[in-house]
Amino acid sequence: MLDVRIANDLKTVEGDVTVRFTPNRPTSRLVFRLWPNGPLQRREGSQLVVGDATAGGKTLPAARPDPTTLVLHATLGAGQTITVHLPWKLTVPLEARDRISRFTSGIRLGSFFPVLAWDPRRGWVTDPPARILSESSTTPTADFDVHVEAPHGMQAIVSGTQVAPGRWHAHAVRDVGVAAARFAVVTAIAHAPRPVTVRVAVARSASVRGPAALRMATSALRRLSRLYGPYRWATYTVVVPPDLHSAGIEYPTLTFIGASPILRLIVDHETAHQWFYSLVGNDQARDPWLDEALATWGEVQLGAGLPGSIASEPAADFRHVGASMSYWNTHELGYFHDVYGGGVVALASLGPAVKVNCALRRYAARNAYRIAQPGDLLEALERIIPGAERRLRRFGIHR
Numbered sequence: 363m364l365d366v367r368i369a370n371d372l373k374t375v376e377g378d379v380t381v382r383f384t385p386n387r388p389t390s391r392l393v394f395r396l397w398p399n400g401p402l403q404r405r406e407g408s409q410l411v412v413g414d415a416t417a418g419g420k421t422l423p424a425a426r427p428d429p430t431t432l433v434l435h436a437t438l439g440a441g442q443t444i445t446v447h448l449p450w451k452l453t454v455p456l457e458a459r460d461r462i463s464r465f466t467s468g469i470r471l472g473s474f475f476p477v478l479a480w481d482p483r484r485g486w487v488t489d490p491p492a493r494i495l496s497e498s499s500t501t502p503t504a505d506f507d508v509h510v511e512a513p514h515g516m517q518a519i520v521s522g523t524q525v526a527p528g529r530w531h532a533h534a535v536r537d538v539g540v541a542a543a544r545f546a547v548v549t550a551i552a553h554a555p556r557p558v559t560v561r562v563a564v565a566r567s568a569s570v571r572g573p574a575a576l577r578m579a580t581s582a583l584r585r586l587s588r589l590y591g592p593y594r595w596a597t598y599t600v601v602v603p604p605d606l607h608s609a610g611i612e613y614p615t616l617t618f619i620g621a622s623p624i625l626r627l628i629v630d631h632e633t634a635h636q637w638f639y640s641l642v643g644n645d646q647a648r649d650p651w652l653d654e655a656l657a658t659w660g661e662v663q664l665g666a667g668l669p670g671s672i673a674s675e676p677a678a679d680f681r682h683v684g685a686s687m688s689y690w691n692t693h694e695l696g697y698f699h700d701v702y703g704g705g706v707v708a709l710a711s712l713g714p715a716v717k718v719n720c721a722l723r724r725y726a727a728r729n730a731y732r733i734a735q736p737g738d739l740l741e742a743l744e745r746i747i748p749g750a751e752r753r754l755r756r757f758g759i760h761r
């Protein structure tokens with residue numbers, strides 16, 4: 363359960379999150395991540411403050427080892443369920459570059475509430491936050507009931523399916539994105555291959571033609587589903603705020619797209635994230651390439667091609683594709699070059715795209731709703747392209 367109450371002046375958002383959690387192994391704590399308190403976002407003016415966490419009417423002892431981590435002490439056996447209630451309050455900066463921002467008459471919110479950082483294979487994920495514009499979040503999939511109170515005259519747009527005024531349900535998602543503004547909304551059905559309601563919501567102050575963006579989103583969803591398996595949810599929403607420029611940010615069933623001349627590339631890339639990040643999760647701090655290289659590969663399959671400068675570079679130029687965000691924090695200039703461009707060069711070096719796509723389809727099917735690790739992708743590639751793992755080592759890709 364996620365309650366979101368957006369103040370009329372858009373400067374603050376208050377809410378509550380209620381999490382029902384059943385660990386598959388014993389644990390003595392619960393770890394929530396408070397991403398708006400990461401160094402980049404704090405500098406922009408974001409702040410997420412939490413109140414007392416309670417379970418069964420009792421306050422849980424809490425610790426804050428660092429600004430992005432909340433540890434609650436509670437002893438749980440494997441298979442034992444706890445329901446935790448946690449109130450929070452968010453400060454929203456004006457025209458920020460990162461995931462939380464308010465703009466002329468609207469707001470966009472991503473990674474904005476306390477999220478449970480549990481990986482059923484590894485336990486609690488306590489990666490440090492990235493120091494450059496990127497993601498660090500790792501979360502399991504869950505069912506979300508979301509209630510959003512938007513300021514008068516504004517429309518809320520939320521991950522999942524609207525079930526009543528102000529209420530949404532999102533099934534098997536690892537996060538929820540929210541926007542509120544005065545939007546022009548257009549919808550269509552995409553066959554991906556099951557019918558999916560695609561919505562494009564363009565903020566009134568953004569200069570994008572909704573119907574054109576809708577055609578791009580519908581086509582990307584349909585074509586990617588042919589390559590990587592069915593799109594698993596009933597809705598897909600593209601939000602175009604006025605302040606994202608040439609960037610995009612992916613959330614499950616909802617992406618934020620910058621009003622940009624390269625709109626189609628951004629739509630293709632963020633839509634590919636619905637398979638690589640949203641369906642097949644990964645530790646975005648430890649293995650950022652696992653979703654970014656594959657989303658860029660998916661984007662290239664839809665016809666974009668790589669920028670000429672990257673396509674013509676020798677493979678030896680891309681030696682850190684598999685590096686973690688702690689490496690990229692101090693090598694910022696290489697991040698897009700290696701992780702996005704180099705990831706595609708590395709996959710292309712394995713042979714015909716049809717084989718790589720076949721392996722990626724297998725990877726998506728076998729790791730759906732899970733948090734994948736590099737070994738899972740290498741296993742799928744090896745199965746279709748024997749020797750793939752060895753050949754990818756020179757790109758810095760390994761288990």
Ligand SMILES: [Zn+2]
Nearest residue numbers: 631635654657
């Ligand atoms: Zn991406």
